[in-house]
Amino acid sequence: MRNRTVTDTLTLLRRNLRHTVRYPSMTAGAIFGPVIVLLLFVGVLGKTLGSGLAASGGHPAHYIAYIAPGIIITAVAAGSMATAVAVCVDTTEGIVDRFRTMPVSRVAILAAHVINSVLSTIASTACVAAVSVLLGFRPHATVAQWLAAAGLLLFLTLALTWLAVAMGLVSATPEAASNAPMLIVFLPFVGSAFAPASSMPAGVRQFAEYQPFTPAIETVRGLLTGAPIGHNAVIALGWCVVLGAGGYAWAVAAFSRPAAH
């Protein structure tokens, strides 16, 4: 007989996947948001921003080559909103309380949510990456670099998902749950996603340099376009560990005390 936690996780994952496939609006939102920003920045502002970047030196003339890695990270961040809402809806509707009174592994309830969210975020991020290729993003990376970039994105997705699960668990209503991850979703904008941190005014620049998304963006950009990476890869992985462990601990603590109706 298979381990109970594994069996329960698979059963509940099937349920969560069904939700995602049948009601894909939140996942679709995680695709549309970044794609619209991409269209805006490339189609409307791209020419000016691109020439500005080229003038400041060292950056490719085509703005899409600069922004695409940032947008891909934005897509990962946007997935956390769908996660938080899904978890909140689930826990406030009473079905999870039912699971708690059953001989069901409690870890499995969270694990199924996390796996489902990671899978849907992978799908939405892949869509956003495909759109940026359609718009002219031409990464020149080796297979190893592609894999490294995908690995970092996966790690970041996992970390942000645990954080978003915790936010969904502590939110009283789905509305609150959709607001809670706003900080995560907008953080890449105040990073090096759209312009280099070095081009920003003092204060904003320091914030951009030291926030978690900038090293991840710089690493993915370096892997896909050949820009210098430096210490960013190590810092990015460090942030993932911190955010993931923090999110995990928060989620488990929040789940162990049931929501008071």
Added chain:
Amino acid sequence: MAVMTKKTETAPALTIMTTDLRKAYGRKTVLDGIDLRVPAGTVFALLGPNGAGKTTTVRILSTLIEADGGQASVAGHDLAAAPEAVRRVIGVTGQFSAVDNLLSARENLILMADLYRLGRRPGRHRAAALLERFGLSEAADQPISTYSGGMRRRLDLAMTLVGEPRVIFLDEPTAGLDPRSRRELWAIVRELVADGVTIFLTTQYLEEADQLAGLIGVLDGGRIVAEGTVAELKRLVPGGHITVHFAGPAALTAAAVALAATGLVNEERATVAVDGDALTAQLPSDGSIGSLRSVLDRLDAAGIAVEDLSVHTPDLDDVFLALTGDRR
């Protein structure tokens, strides 16, 4: 070989037992020392107004939250020491429906079957059988958003039954249901009890407790203020009476004399309350046919015609209002 059996009056097996159960949220005491004894295979109704602590009691007994103090066991398993063992034998249907609204009824039941690890084919069979039993076969594959409140509650209960629990907690199972759905649910509860399941019911409907429960505990302000059978509780409050209505003042006056002349009800001296405006005479009665006949006989013997007659027996409403204070 002779077998020695010791004949003793064995107490009925207790399925739910609590001793001095306590729960507080911050400084607000919700349960202030609850002692409950629920025999196996019976319906126990926990009756009380909103905020009395009914749902908290169910949440503790169904392992959702932990008590702050006291002991409790369900089906012989201590709640604090072996919550997993408790979860294996219980089922819970709360007042907030715990169905997955994004799945169909059939999918919900199969989900339960999978979580109880019934196996693929037996699980599907069980789901189909429960859909049939609860009258949900036709709507089985429709979105639950199209379901009525009664259908939703039936599905909720059907999901609880997938694991064949021996103890079922029903937390205000008919709150918000129309009378017809309520009756259907009662019928299901009676079937379950006939199958030997123990039911722990909370309700604020006295009729529901009256209809279903063998034993009733009245919970108020976190304490059990009364406990017993329906009949025992009714005996706690006086209030039964017969009201006789007459055609005119002359008949009423004559009746008052005739009824007061002799102690008639239960051999006691009757206190007859005469209402000249309503033309009624009211006298205490336990509502029995005997007391009724005796009143009518007296009036007959005195040649007084009765216009109308009504009997009021003490019901649980009287008990409830008398016991749970006058906060209304």
